[in-house]
Structures are given as structure tokens and as C-alpha cells.
Amino acid sequence: MDRFSVLFHVNEPEKWPVVLLNAMNFLKDVGQGEAEVEVVANGGAVSVYGRAAGAGQGNDQLLERMQDLSGLGVKFAACRNALNMHDIDEGSLPPFVTTVPAGITEIVKKQALGYAYIKP
């Protein structure tokens, strides 16, 4: 295997801390340049993307950790269906978040490309 490719799936807001911890520990273990890592959020998990910095409740810390991981090459995706269900405007998302039409399709496509699937 040349490089690792990993997709983390998060659909519950309370799972974000463990997802971000897992992704960071993984990158520390294999080395930053050795892996493609993508986090796909759908369901209620997209709400964390949509909370403005300063919303408190530990949210600032989560967004900071995402920003750090983004700087290390980790990609963050949001499911548009979920954004719509939660009345989150795409324009309000942090700049490191990409919107995909359907989170499940993104997950399926990445697995077809050889990404490992992890659901913390």
C-alpha cells in the first residue's frame, strides 16, 4: 500500500470529539504525508459546522481542532440534505468545509476508491 486512505463518518454531534481525536492520533501514527483523510458529516452532526465561533459549549474548541486538522490536509465534508434539514446556510460554514449533495453518496464513492471506512 502506497498511502493510506481513510473516511471517517460522523452523524451525531456528540461523536465529534472522538472523531477528531481518532483522526489526529492516526495522522501522528502514520505521518502527515502518508494518508488521505476525509471526514463526512451528515445528520445532526452538521450542526457543529454551522454554529458560529463563540457559540460556546465547547464548539469553539471543536472548530479549532478541525481547523488544525485541515491544516494537516484533512478534508471536511457536509451533507447538503442534512444542512437543509437543520436550516444551516452553506454560506455560514467554515471555509475548510466542502458541501456535498448527499453524504451517503460521498461515503460510497470513497469506499469504491479504496478508502477505509471508520465510524467512531
Place this chain on the structure above:
Amino acid sequence: MDRFSVLFHVNEPEKWPVVLLNAMNFLKDVGQGEAEVEVVANGGAVSVYGRAAGAGQGNDQLLERMQDLSGLGVKFAACRNALNMHDIDEGSLPPFVTTVPAGITEIVKKQALGYAYIKP
């Protein structure tokens, strides 16, 4: 990739609504004829299959949504071990549900055939 192949795994009854929503959104996104979709239920999740229509508690609505998805080509499987543990008679299952000897084996076989695995 010619067609998408996706397996949804559900083992907790309360996860049925999100599984069915995910499956429907996925089909709307890729187009009905473009994907093989199977839902495998084991553990306590099989109880939802076994509740007679009219049992209330939102169960009718879940079974209706399964029926709709079945009409769109989605397959539904039940783990026989789980049915036995929950005293559910196979004969009482909706006609669109297929029983498999062991849910985990079904999941493993489908992944070996290239199905993406999703655990909502």
C-alpha cells in the same frame, strides 16, 4: 464504477429512521436504477420488522417507508439469530423481508463483493 452497491447495517431499533432517511436520500441522489441497496438488521433492530402493523409508536410509519423503499429496489434482510433471541416468528415478517442465517455473515459477504458499508 458502473453501479453503486451499498449495505446499511442497523442493530438498534432507534436507528431505523435515520437508516431509512439515508437510504432514500441516497437513491434520490444517484437515481433509482443506479444502485444496489441492502439493509441488514440484526440485534434489537429486528424487533421493528416483527411488530404488526398497527402496533403504533411510529412503527407503522417505519414499515410504510420500508415498503416504499422495497418498491424502489431496496432489499431488507433479518438475522435469524436475532429473530430467535427476540422470539419473532419468521412467518410474521413483512413480505419484503428476507431472513438470513446470520446477519454478520451477510454483511461480510456483501463487503467481499464490493458493497460499501454504512452504519448510521
Place this chain on the structure above:
Amino acid sequence: MDRFSVLFHVNEPEKWPVVLLNAMNFLKDVGQGEAEVEVVANGGAVSVYGRAAGAGQGNDQLLERMQDLSGLGVKFAACRNALNMHDIDEGSLPPFVTTVPAGITEIVKKQALGYAYIKP
């Protein structure tokens, strides 16, 4: 497919009973010699490995069931990051548990080798 290869991921202590039940039912279904089965624990799930026999709360029974599965060829791995976070000394682990540097890396490597991923 010659043999089945399956990886079970457990990161919450309360999920151990279902993981062990799933693994046993799977082995009964396909036959003991027909599958490679590995259970990778990270997060809080490693705490169950670390509790001494006799700690009660059903823990003895879980460790006994792991021991039985180990006798049937099932491998058990613990994430070192998680052990450190939970102040668990590697020397205190049951003899059938192998420590890996990072649980996520182990899961990714095994999927790259063709193991099915299951998150009960």
C-alpha cells in the same frame, strides 16, 4: 472467496456484549476454520481489557467470553493511545490481547488487506 476476513471495531465499553455475541454467531455460522476475525478496541472500550478478573459488573463474564473466542482463533487488539488515556498498564492486560500503536491505523491496514469492517 477462500476465507472470510472480518474486523470488529469497538470503542464504547457497553458495546462489548454485542461485539462478542456477533463474533461468536458469525463463527458458528461460517465454521471456525473459515474466517480470520480480529476485534480492535480503542477509546473507552479498552477499559474492559484492563479490569482485573473479579472486578465484577459482568466484566468477568466478558473476559471469559473473550478467552473462549481467543481459543477459537479470534484476535484481540488494544489501542496504545487509548490505554495511555485510561491509565491502563499494558502489563495488566490479559495474555490474549495484543497492543497496537494506534487502533485506527490497525483498522485501516486490515481493511486495505480486504477485511470487512463491522461496527456493532
